[in-house]
Amino acid sequence: MSTVLEERPAAADAIQKFTATMMIRRFDPDTDTEPRWQEFSVEMLPTDRVLDALHQIKWEQDGSLTFRRSCAHGVCGSDAMRINGRNRLACKTLMKDLDISKPVYVEAIKGLPLEKDLVVDMEPFFASYREVQPFLQSSSKPDKERLQSAEQRARFDDTTKCILCAACTSSCPVFWTDGQYFGPAAIVNAHRFIFDSRDEASEVRLDILNDKEGVWRCRTTFNCTEACPRGIQVTQAIAEVKAAVLRGHA
Amino acid sequence: MSDIPDSSTAPTRTVDGIHYHQHDIVIVGAGGAGMRAAIQAGAGASTAVISKLYPTRSHTGAAQGGMAAALANVEDDNWEWHTFDTVKGGDYLVDQDAAEILAKEAITAVLELENMGLPFNRTPEGKIDQRRFGGHTSEHGKAPVRRACYAADRTGHMILQTLFQNCVKLGINFFNEFYVLDLIMTEVDGEKRPAGVVAYELSTGELHVFQGKAVIFATGGFGKIYKTTSNAHTLTGDGVGIIWRKGLPLEDMEFFQFHPTGLAGLGILLSEAARGEGAILRNSEGERFMERYAPTIKDLAPRDIIARCMRTEIREGRGAGPNKDYLYLDITHLSPEVIDAKLPDITEFARTYLGVEPYTEPVPVLPTAHYAMGGIPTNVKAEVLADNTTVVPGLYAAGECACVSVHGSNRLGTNSLLDINVFGKRAGDNAVEYVKTADFVPLPDDAADFVKGLIDQVRGATGTERIATLRKELQDSMDDNAQVFRTEETLTAVTEKIEELRERFLNISVQDKGKRFNTDLLEAIELGFLLDLAEVVVYSALSRQESRGGHFREDFPKRDDEKWLVHTMAYLTGDAHSADAGDHIKLDTKPVVITNYQPMERKY
8 A cells, every 4th residue: 555655754764863872870689789880872863862762772782671661751750760960751851952972871860769770669759749638628519610710720830730750859969868858749749739729728738848857858959940841840839838838828 | 348448558368479469349550540430439448459550650641632521611512512522523333322421421520520629721700611622513513612621731631640639638559560461250150250350560570469349440542553652652452452361352443543633753642722722734835724624613623534634635745844744733823822821731742852843833743543442342330241231240441441432433532531530430439339249259279370371481481583673563564554544455464464473472582581670571461462452453444344433444435334333342262373363353243322313424
């Protein structure tokens, strides 16, 4: 049938491929006592992402390379990792945007227990999330929707974008040294409800975050804001929660 | 039944290294349908939710545009119009009793989500705002209607987060990164009933048997049978494949939806909401070509029609770009403020992945494999069917893995976020009712043997074929031969390819021999499911000698109601590895439920 050739998208084949060197921090819990760096060479297209480079290694060179991924376009939050020292999603980082004259360094996010290669144990992260009561609490049981003005809705829009990838929390120097700290992501998810006009449990959450492992541990280094793949103004959200704690209400 | 929902994820016993758990209700999958079911189930019974991924990674989160419900918040609308649109959109293969339930219960479903905390966009009066979407009309097709409730272009994200938040609130037991590989069916008094499932724990490589009185499958779709797809890497149809291997039927597998606007070359979805907000599809001449094909609703025609029109434009030489092989989605006439407020994510996708600025440049797009209309047949109670009429007691399915059938041969945009909520809830509610009186079905002694054998065999594989190579060849062949346009010739070509790949699959190599997080092993098992399901899709497509909805046969370009106004029911009847699909797949038909709407010619 004739449709085959004409349905090929233009972009890929016409453009020059390039070679990049990937330095991956490997760790096999069964055989390694310490993580080790391993070098790979990959052939990339300008539209390729770091995730494509990892897939190329896994699929064509070393099937044991282990990482999480799912949606591959920055909405599921599976593939947060440290790329050239910065926390990013592998599926949202294009190879052409990195300096490929040097090796691209990829390692697991920091501050959470390393399981294997680029995979960390996410449980401590989700435990902090659960602690801030990240769900709407309201005593009213309306027959229809609760009314909320566009302005009220806009008040917490930024923090609804969170995909729980842990890029922010695992970029935070306070979290690296103190694993008990709630971390930016949990505060972002508390913010999402504290400033929702429909919610009635703001004071409870503010109280939780007034804890010694709460918002006051934040040193406003802005790592979290820089790391967020969704562009959430994380540090600002934390500052707003701090101000609300002082006020005693949202 | 337990008085208090069990809040423990600890196994009840461990025998020979295999962990055993017991819960009234076992839910497989933690996307929208699974978690909506869990919210019902967890409140009334001991419930376990088992998921290959962390729940918030599920692909419900990638849905963008909206969830349909005739709230009539912004203009006149009612659920009967919604029912009609759903039936017509599905090219009359929709079971109309189910579509009526979908449209009626949509209204409650949206309000419940709002009550759970979902941050919908709002009207100036503070009500849930609504937008236009393809195929949704007022007065049976007169004009597009604003029916889709939305939260910017991240409605699915908000639904997934809201359901997860409410599961956290209820203390639902999640077993994350547990990969279910088998459904245990036991014969009780002459009828087959589910006894539980067997799961492989990714982080340890250990096996878990979950005994349940009721089992709900909510495992999503299988878009990875195609190369160009909006679907996640993990959407490999594991749940549908398990049901198939158990000898239970699959319905309407030939109907796969190709979403018109995937980013060209990548397949990443650009929501139909763009066209709902006024975006226009253009060809290389800048022409708004949909005016020629669907003069009344133009760019808001249903997806199957637009995808075909796009392919036709390209074939006739009006594709854009250096190779004339894509089309444009144009939103440059919308103000940046509107784009930022209503379509922020998809414009960012265009910037990030194609380097195109949608404020000022049209975005290259192509149809992308998006949604399986077919799947595990169920009735409107979400009970799984063993044939056209017989229910499997205690077994439920909901969401994309299921076929109720509310989508017929082509799903309307915004009806899938609706489907997961309406039928996810129904699955949960009906399972709770069921377990009140049902007993546990005894587990066979060898409950985990099949999975243990499978894992050992795959982990030990030392052949010469790479998983990724086989998968790519399958996906390339499906894109080339079983996409928007199909013929006997192309479908036969892909059938032969699948036979070859099945043969080579017996000779795979798995390099990672470890137990912990062995994703190499996982991908090998997933490929097995993809091969099985691709074969059913293609075999069903070969058989249906007509064109309807998402299934277009160039050698049979007309809809044939006399012969084909029926669902396809496919059964695995023999050795799946026999060379000829005809040796092991039996096709049957099932009547379409028609209540109010007699089939008419489908014009927009």
